[in-house]
Amino acid sequence: MNSHPIEHWHQAEAHFRDQQLPRAHSLFAQLAKLPQWAGPAQLRLAQIASAQGKLREATLHILTAAASGEDDVMVLEAVATTLCQLGELEAFVQLLATPALSRTSDATVALTLGRLASQQALTEHALPLLRHAVQLGLDQPELHYLIGLNLLYQGELDEAGRHFEACLARAPLHAACHRQLARLTKARAGHHHVDRLRRTLSALGAEHVDAPPLHYALFKQLDDLDDTPAAWASLSFGMRLRRGQIHHDMEAERRSFDQLMRMPAPIPTGHSQPSADT
Template sequence: MPPRQSTDKTLGRARQAARAGDWITAQALYQTILDRFPGNRPARQGLEALRPAALPDLLKAAQAAQSAGRWAEAARGLATAAALAPDLPEVGLALAACELEMGRAPAALRAAETVLERAPEHPGALNVKGRALREMGRVAEAEASLQAALGLAGAEARTLDNLGLLARARGDRAAAEGYFRRAVAQAPENAALHRNLAHAITYTEAEPHLAQMRACLARIGAGDPGAAPLHFALFKALDDLDRRDEAFAHLEAGNRLTRAALGYDFQTDAVPYAVSKALFQAPLPAPERTEGGAGPRPIFVTGLPRTGTTLTERILSRAEGVQPCGELTVVQVAVGRLLREVMARETKALSETDLGALGDEIRAGLAEYSGGRPVLVDKMPLNFRWIGYICAALPEARIVHLNRDPVAVAWSLWRHSFAGAGNGFAYDPADIARFMVLHRDLMAHWRGVCPGRIFDLDYAELVADPEGATRALAAAAGLDWTEDWLAPERGTGAVLTASSDQVRRPIYRGSDEGWRRYEAQLAPLSSALSAAGLI
């Protein structure tokens, strides 16, 4: 048992932090004492005294951080607030929402379950739990949680929407349509619900939803930022009906409104790329080992979004012992933390200690998604930004990088409304072209820094020669190839991305030509790609 003096010093530091209004530090220090000595009365009294003063400040600061998109900062404050006020479910749910925004589903699940321990039928907590479980691939548990929330007051439309998203993720389009229609009936002014329903319907002239969307758009206002999801939904509906000019006008409006709302700035987005190039200049040594290590062996499927990363994950998941995990933020969060530390130092350099800690953090984060399987696939496309970090910190990792026709990729990016702000470049042709150049140049850099570690998979070759391409993929990924690799559509895992419908069809040709239906309208996009030297 540590000497009493140590506890007294910790109490003193906690009281000093409280007097300074450093609520996060004060709470952590008091809790450290109670974790070791649950009966320590001064620490317990100190925590109780913190709540009245700290809680309003913490919640106000967290709200400001959330409004500015500083989710990690908001989560730190909310975690402290939730510890001080476990009886307030709205605090725990706000924390869970922050964790989901950052893609940290296991943390969101823990926050929701903490709320449910006190309020087992809280509809908001059941919804968050269902969403977190869905993101973790635990589909049956997710559905059970959402079904438990169904019918509870105050969450009907949200629950139906989440059930629809879950049904779509597991490939049950009819069930998804049913849930989304019920959700729209409950909340007809919710533009995002209309967008979700639009992607579950193949429109005909007799489909009433088109008129419902037009009426909703008239009420909201075509130029209102909140109308952006409706414009994307109307594009989908009118594209199905082959009304191309009208469809394209809505697509332009949806992109314009979304870009304005996000306030995307390419120069800001480019900074980490320049920093990474400066930190990784010399080629990395060949890894001492390619298998084993603590936790599951990861395969990272990277590239620009909409290049076939979901299909590739689906193919890899046909191998025995492989857990498909979708698009995880584990690497992004870990590397972001490391970069902030490095940039705060006088000497901007990475040490072996840095890379060792980075590897441990990534492995621990990935293990929460592996389901106990020995191999997992993280198909976050934008992990291409961090390939050097991955190779340096995880010698056992395999890297797959997708290449695809630039025009097809650019068109697919521009026609999609993405969840979150991570793909902010996708809503303007000039930004798309600039980002594609950034991607091309960084990949050339990583190939020099990580020789022999990156397997480039060409989408056109994959669909033209599935067997040859998948055999090469298996060898690069360190997996055993079987004929199952040729039938990814038979996979049973949930698919949470915009490609959920496509990957449930057999591997097919022709998807790279879809942009030609709008060739005339896409002249600005083609010009931007041509000016950038991409086509």
């Protein structure tokens, strides 16, 4: 390597940003041979391989990055994200246990890692990170929603409800939170969210992407209250809205299945393909 590593890195990053992936790959591969650059360089190599559809190669690179001893929190956050994208959850969990991440002083990083763990249904790893973000002073709607969601998974319904309410206090139109609250307990006279849901739907409008789940939540509440006609009207309307959001070509799907049905049956193992003369 003729130039200084930092210059080499900037050059590689420029190629990476410009989508000149072969050139970027060549430079990052050289940097990956240097111990102090192994973590970020292997991360970039994994991202390049993934973009090229080379998933096995991407997996090898990201596992190497995770095991490189890297201590830069931002690099480790990106490594953790890529591990999840590639389905390497065991390595992801091991990475979360490293002091650089488990004791991070960056609340946003703690939230990101907690979100990743939550998306993988790793509640026992998500909650400590999310609560750590709270301890670091973060007070965002998403943070309260994720804590509530993971508490719900653990059966802590009362505490989950408090965090969902904290989320809505900060983001009154948070549709997913409204839906979780509607499902949390059985609605009864004097203890329901029907009016709040209707106000939220009125504020968002029927064309909003979050209108369908809000209608599903309203259905649940009205059904609990035995207002069956209104419940089913809300569900039906919400499902029609959702169908309008989904671009599904039924004819194209039918053609695909017709083509599959016309394909020859697979040849059993150990049998040769019949020749044209037989």
